[in-house]
Amino acid sequence: MKTQELLELKQEIEEAKDKTLQLKGQKDALFQQLKDEFNCTTLQQAEKELKKLESQIADLSAEIEEGLHTIEEQYEKINTNGTE
Numbered sequence: 001m002k003t004q005e006l007l008e009l010k011q012e013i014e015e016a017k018d019k020t021l022q023l024k025g026q027k028d029a030l031f032q033q034l035k036d037e038f039n040c041t042t043l044q045q046a047e048k049e050l051k052k053l054e055s056q057i058a059d060l061s062a063e064i065e066e067g068l069h070t071i072e073e074q075y076e077k078i079n080t081n082g083t084e
Contacts, residue, residue: 001009031041040046 034040034046038046038049040049
């Protein structure tokens with residue numbers, strides 16, 4: 001290999017090391033956020049928490065839909081009774 005090729009290869013290696021450190025820092029920050037906000041220290045715990053939260057969202061959405069349906073029915077009764 002020529003000197004220029006070796007220098008270019010060295011530069012690529014340094015850039016890869018820098019990118020690796022950057023990504024590790026981002027990973028560490030995300031794990032810290034998982035720990036702080038959701039008390040999860042592993043991906044498995046985070047996945048379990050995600051499923052729990054998705055279930056809660058689905059339950060709340062169903063509850064909201066039921067409430068809206070009830071309000072619509074009551075509104076129709078009021079309008080029907082008021083126009084007679």
